[in-house]
Amino acid sequence: MPEARVITASTITCPVCGAAKTEVMPMDACQYFYDCTSCGTLLRPKPGDCCVFCSYGSVPCPPIQASNGRLLCCQSEEGSATTEIRHGVQRPAWSAVTQPAARDALLARNRARAGFSEKWNIALAASQDLAWRTVLELFGTFGRVPNVTEICRSVGWSPEQVHTHLAELQVHDLLGIDRATGAIVYAYPFTSQVTEHRVRLHGRTLYALCAIDALGVGGMFRTDVTITSSCRLCATPIEIATTQAGRAVSCARPTEAVVWYDLAYDQAAATSCCASIGFFCSDDHLQQWVASRIPSRAGFRLTLDEAMEVGRSIFEPVLAAIGSTD
Numbered sequence: 001m002p003e004a005r006v007i008t009a010s011t012i013t014c015p016v017c018g019a020a021k022t023e024v025m026p027m028d029a030c031q032y033f034y035d036c037t038s039c040g041t042l043l044r045p046k047p048g049d050c051c052v053f054c055s056y057g058s059v060p061c062p063p064i065q066a067s068n069g070r071l072l073c074c075q076s077e078e079g080s081a082t083t084e085i086r087h088g089v090q091r092p093a094w095s096a097v098t099q100p101a102a103r104d105a106l107l108a109r110n111r112a113r114a115g116f117s118e119k120w121n122i123a124l125a126a127s128q129d130l131a132w133r134t135v136l137e138l139f140g141t142f143g144r145v146p147n148v149t150e151i152c153r154s155v156g157w158s159p160e161q162v163h164t165h166l167a168e169l170q171v172h173d174l175l176g177i178d179r180a181t182g183a184i185v186y187a188y189p190f191t192s193q194v195t196e197h198r199v200r201l202h203g204r205t206l207y208a209l210c211a212i213d214a215l216g217v218g219g220m221f222r223t224d225v226t227i228t229s230s231c232r233l234c235a236t237p238i239e240i241a242t243t244q245a246g247r248a249v250s251c252a253r254p255t256e257a258v259v260w261y262d263l264a265y266d267q268a269a270a271t272s273c274c275a276s277i278g279f280f281c282s283d284d285h286l287q288q289w290v291a292s293r294i295p296s297r298a299g300f301r302l303t304l305d306e307a308m309e310v311g312r313s314i315f316e317p318v319l320a321a322i323g324s325t326d
Contacts, residue, residue: 006065010057016041025053027062032078032094033103042098050079078103081110083122086129089320091120092313096219096247102309105261105300112263112298119173130155131165132174133319135187140221143204145184145192173268186270189213189220189315196278200226209270210277211259215308216315218246231281232260233289238279240304247312249304256282259307260290262299 008027012034013020019038025031030051034043046055053061078094085091097103124132134154138146146154151162163182169175175187185192189208197208199217208214211229218225227240238257243250262276276297280286286301302310 006062007059008062010053010059010061012043012053012057014038014041014043015056023053023057025057025059025061030061030063030079044094045079077107077110081107083120085123085317086320089317091317093317094313096312096316097309099306099309101300101302102306102313105302105306105310106313108300109261109263109265112265119171122172124169124172127161128165128168131162132169132187135166135169135175135184136190136220136319139187139190139206140201143201143206145187145190147183176268176270188269189216189311191270196229198228200228210274211279212261212277212307212311212314213274214311215240215259215304216311218242219312219316220246220319222246222319224250229279231257231285232278233280233285236281238281242308247308247316249308252304254281257304258283258286259302259304260286260297260299261302261307261310262297264298 006027008025009022010025011020011022014036017036017039019036021037023034031053032044032051034052034056035041036043043052043056045051049055050064051061053059054064059065082090082092082094092106097106131151134151135146138150138154142150148159148162151157152159155162157165166175166177166184170177176185177183178185186209190213191207191209193207195207195209197211197214199206199208199214201217201221201223206217208217214227214229222245224242224246226242229238229240230236231238236254238252238254240252240257241250242248258280260276260278260280262273264273264276266272276299280289283301290297
């Protein structure tokens with residue numbers, strides 16, 4: 001029986017404005033993003049689909065056609081970098097990403113950080129996920145790191161159970177534990193140590209591990225926050241306020257502030273890239289700082305809006321309820 005011919009043209013229909021346009025599909029790659037030529041909406045695949053053509057096109061993509069509808073196609077790079085951390089909740093949340101620089105930075109971290117995806121891109125067991133969310137929720141409630149007794153009281157576990165799950169989360173680089181005391185030192189995006197990145201949340205001041213972590217706090221807790229930090233080069237104060245329940249920057253001083261997103265990774269983000277991910281008062285000061293680094297750094301210069309999208313995509317899913325969509 002002759003092999004079915006693969007169709008390369010598909011008419012993609014925008015679910016927002018209804019505009020339709022016929023496009024030529026890539027033969028061996030999944031197209032994750034598509035800009036509607038009529039209303040400008042950035043389309044992404046529906047949950048479970050590999051590309052925009054399988055979600056909104058008249059014909060599924062060539063790899064799906066060739067595999068008779070089975071999801072054995074090439075998969076997009078975004079898809080391979082995404083994990084369903086609990087049912088219906090994906091991380092990173094690509095729905096938060098609209099700017100090319102934010103997308104490029106997220107994909108580059110996956111390529112550059114050896115061992116990173118093996119730690120973060122997994123689905124936790126239900127008990128581990130509960131421990132993770134509980135630690136962060138208590139961190140936000142108390143304005144400080146929670147202790148084992150407080151975690152036990154919150155979830156009804158024994159201290160041994162809590163210690164077991166915290167150790168499991170540390171293996172996945174979701175938090176860090178003091179070896180001597182067994183106490184939590186940090187749980188991304190928060191740390192018990194004083195840093196230059198201060199986040200005002202629910203009337204309390206917490207410290208974030210890096211600039212991206214600070215920008216992700218508001219979206220994670222679905223509330224507006226204020227962030228105070230300083231330029232990594234000259235120590236000029238930097239102040240940022242959010243809007244839209246922590247999902248966007250409403251104002252910043254200085255307005256020219258930017259972020260360096262570092263790609264280094266060795267065992268734990270807190271002890272490798274976080275120390276270099278910071279705010280700068282201007283492009284000029286960022287470039288001076290990068291030029292002075294020995295050894296040289298690999299990373300991305302991001303505007304505050306771009307950095308906010310990176311922070312949201314990483315942290316917004318963390319406390320999202322089961323069944324939430326990307």
